[in-house]
Each structure stands twice: as structure tokens, then as C-alpha cells.
Amino acid sequence: MADIKAGFFSTGFYAYPMEIISGRADKARQALQGTRIEVTNVADPVVTDADIPRAVAQLKQGADYDLIVCCVSTWTESPKTVGVLREFRDIPVVIWSLGGYTQNGSLVSPASAAGATAARPMLEAMGIKYKMIYDPPDAPPNAAAVEDFAIVAKAARRLREGRIGLLGYADMGLYTTMFNGPRLRDQIGVEVESFDMLQVEQAAAEAPAEQVEALVKDMRSRWTFEQEPSDADLERLARIYIAIKKRADERNYVAFSPKCVQGMGPSMKFVPCMVLSMMGDEVHCTCECDAPGALTQTMLGSVSGQTTTFLEWYEFWPDRILGGVCGFVPFGMVDGPITVRRHGWGGFTGLINTSQMKEGRITLARLITMGDKMRMHIVTGYGHRPRSWQELGWVPPAPRFPGLEVTLDIPVSEFGEKVGAQHYAITYGDYSARLRELCRLLDIEVI
Numbered sequence: 001m002a003d004i005k006a007g008f009f010s011t012g013f014y015a016y017p018m019e020i021i022s023g024r025a026d027k028a029r030q031a032l033q034g035t036r037i038e039v040t041n042v043a044d045p046v047v048t049d050a051d052i053p054r055a056v057a058q059l060k061q062g063a064d065y066d067l068i069v070c071c072v073s074t075w076t077e078s079p080k081t082v083g084v085l086r087e088f089r090d091i092p093v094v095i096w097s098l099g100g101y102t103q104n105g106s107l108v109s110p111a112s113a114a115g116a117t118a119a120r121p122m123l124e125a126m127g128i129k130y131k132m133i134y135d136p137p138d139a140p141p142n143a144a145a146v147e148d149f150a151i152v153a154k155a156a157r158r159l160r161e162g163r164i165g166l167l168g169y170a171d172m173g174l175y176t177t178m179f180n181g182p183r184l185r186d187q188i189g190v191e192v193e194s195f196d197m198l199q200v201e202q203a204a205a206e207a208p209a210e211q212v213e214a215l216v217k218d219m220r221s222r223w224t225f226e227q228e229p230s231d232a233d234l235e236r237l238a239r240i241y242i243a244i245k246k247r248a249d250e251r252n253y254v255a256f257s258p259k260c261v262q263g264m265g266p267s268m269k270f271v272p273c274m275v276l277s278m279m280g281d282e283v284h285c286t287c288e289c290d291a292p293g294a295l296t297q298t299m300l301g302s303v304s305g306q307t308t309t310f311l312e313w314y315e316f317w318p319d320r321i322l323g324g325v326c327g328f329v330p331f332g333m334v335d336g337p338i339t340v341r342r343h344g345w346g347g348f349t350g351l352i353n354t355s356q357m358k359e360g361r362i363t364l365a366r367l368i369t370m371g372d373k374m375r376m377h378i379v380t381g382y383g384h385r386p387r388s389w390q391e392l393g394w395v396p397p398a399p400r401f402p403g404l405e406v407t408l409d410i411p412v413s414e415f416g417e418k419v420g421a422q423h424y425a426i427t428y429g430d431y432s433a434r435l436r437e438l439c440r441l442l443d444i445e446v447i
Helices: 018-031 051-060 078-088 112-125 143-160 181-187 197-205 209-222 231-250 260-268 273-279 291-304 412-418 432-441
Strands: 004-011 037-042 067-072 093-097 101-103 106-108 130-134 163-167 191-195 223-225 253-258 309-316 321-324 338-345 348-353 360-368 375-384 403-408 423-428
Touching (some): 004 078, 018 067, 051 078, 067 078, 067 112, 078 093, 093 143, 112 130, 130 143, 143 291, 143 432, 163 231, 163 291, 181 191, 197 231, 209 223, 231 348, 253 260, 253 273, 260 348, 273 348, 291 360, 291 423, 291 432, 309 403, 375 432
Parallel strands (some): 004 037, 004 067, 067 093, 163 191, 163 253, 223 338
Antiparallel strands (some): 101 106, 309 321, 338 348, 360 375, 360 423, 375 403
16 A cells, blocks of 8 residues: 655756656656655756756645655766755655666666766755665666655654653652653654543443443453453553543554553552553553653654564573563464463552463664663564563463563573663564664664
8 A cells, every 4th residue: 555655756967868867856756655654746857957846846735744755866066966855854754866777788877876976965054864876787766765765754743743642740759751741852752741540430431331341241252361361450450441442542552651650550549451462463562651662662663664573581591581471462373372360569450461472573672861862772683482480579370471581682681781671572584774864864873
């Protein structure tokens, strides 16, 4: 599905044949068909100073771009490229240098790489966010590389327009869950807002009875219970889920995190684990009002298009780390049946998710907002089914939590020296390159 909007223009040199300049650019643009990129506006080739205002006007017609593609068809004078792009300096741009071609046994070079490299330093000086793509000679246009960056540009825009919901603030006073709202808004664009448990209780009481009944019936049909739950347990869960999901939908949350240990548990006598599990494939969810963690999951989910969750670090071995979550995992990450049990901890009880997580390659990341600049720790590894384990403090027999034993692609000791928090966002697959690119667009240092 073409869900990424792009403007397209090409540059060349007035002394070169126009049919070659435009023909090469047309071939590149046509290569984008079948990708996620929809080219909504195309400007005529820019080869003289007089072409610049005309191209700017063409691109500004109904402009609503995630990125702009500047196709360097041949050698071009850098003021031509810069003259157009300076009018769109807040939009990420691809500088796409097309390779030469062999003709009669000899390489013919239109010198596109020269035109692209001549413009790059000025784009950097102007603060324009760009990606350089150089096609080799005799190769088809590398539309896949353009699409890959376009996905990252789309993710950056989603963050600029996104909103994260917190039910409370900084569970247990954990410093790693705290955030600076103006700083996040300024640098990344995301808005973080909070709402109250009283609002949830009021909305839960007003949940339509028929909707509650249908949801309880669905729970009983789809879930495997380790102990038979009461109707009251399931109705309470259904009502609070309806209340929170309604809020998330109305406010267009990209992520959500509740205060659980010192919030919903003691104050509402409710454990939110299953609510998060039910929402987790649609909204990036994390526990303990972890705003940086929720933002990390949103960033990782935006570049991957996948469900995300988090792992909390329980144990370090020389070759692996045990990560688990006390009762939550999105259903899309479950391997086998969705298993649920009623259990107690800290003086309150509720329904928790005890499902087994899928094994596989994973990307792990954590945004670190403390200090004078934002940093992102990104690693990759493999998640294995964990050995039998339990957390201290749970009423026996203790539940088996969702979790993974993670073998990292870097030494565990190195990870431990750089670890940014107790919670790390994860998704299945290797999306580390895209996430690094997103951090570059957002001026976040990768460590």
C-alpha cells in the first residue's frame, strides 16, 4: 500500500541532452511504483536558475509530503539543488544519484555523483535532513533504498504528530520513567499527556452492558485460564479495558503506559496487565508510566511496522540476559495459547498474562533522556525460550511470566556498561539500521 507521500524533482546540466536528463529521472520515478511511496507531485527538471521558482511552485501545489526525492540525473550545479530544497528545509530529502551506463563497450558517466557530492555539504550546513543514495553504473534504480529511508521519514512525521497517554506519573519514583515534556515536544515533536484513575473509573462505570457482555464472552472463548476466573473479574477487566481503549482512540494515542505498582493496584484494586495485553497490538504499551520507554517502543514500532513490547532485565549471565514482564505481553507476540491466571502481589490481586513469548531475532532499544542530550542504545540479539524461573515476592505457586533469554550480538559486559534503563523496547526482526537512521533525523545520539 502506497502510504508515504513524496514530492519528486530532478536536476541536471543545461549543456547535456534534455532527453537524457528527463529520461533517466522518469525511469527512477517509475521504479518507485510498487513501493510504499506515492509520488503526489512532480516538478519539471531543474537545469537553470529560471527553473528553480517554477519547480518550487510545482512542488508546493497541495504539498503534504513525508519526504522529497531529489533525483540527480546528471552533473548539476549545486545552487540549483539547494535553491529548491531550501524552500522545504523541514522535510527530509533523498539525494538520489543515478549511476552511469555502458555504451559501445565504454562507461558513460553523466557525473551524477559529482552533482550530488557538491550539494551535500551545503545541505548539512543548512540543517536539512537528508539521505544520500548512490546507484552504481549499469544498475537499476535503487528504489528499495529510497523506500527504506521513506519509511524512516514517515516514522519521524508520525512522532511529530503523535500523542502518548500516561495514566499517572513515574511509578515508584523511578528516574528512568520520567521525562521533560517541552524537550520531547521540541526535539521529537511528540506530545505526552496524562489522565487520572478517577476518569477511568467513571468511564468504566458507563461502559455499555452489551459491549461488556460481548467482551467477557470473547475472553472466555479465546483465553486459556490456569484457574477459572469469576464473572466479576472478567467484567471488571472488560469495563476498564473499554474505558482506556476509548480514551486511546479518542486521543489518538500512539502509546500508553499506566501507573500500576503504586497506582492502579492499590488505588483501584486492579492489575492492568491484561488491558495492556489486549491493547498491545494496536497501541504501543508499557508499564509503570515509563514515558521514555513508551516513546522508544513507538519509534521502534514506527520504523518496523511491527508490534512492540518491553523486557525488564532480571538476570545477567556471561552469555545472555533474562528479560521478563510481570504479567503482560501483546497477543501478537504469543507463541501458543493465551494463558491467564489470577494472582496476587503487594496486597492486591488481578488477572495476569502468563503466555509464552515467541522465539526469534529481535531488536532492542532504549531512549535515554537524562543529561544534556538524548541518546539511544540499540542492540540486536536472539530471544530464546527461558528456563523455568519466578520472581521473588509472589504468592506461591508463583506465576510463570512472559519472557526471553536473550543472547546479544555484543558482549553482555558491554551491554551492562551502556544499559539505559531496566526496561528495553523490543520487536521481532532486525530494524536497527532504520532506527539509527530515525535517530539521525531527530538528532539523537546512538550509543
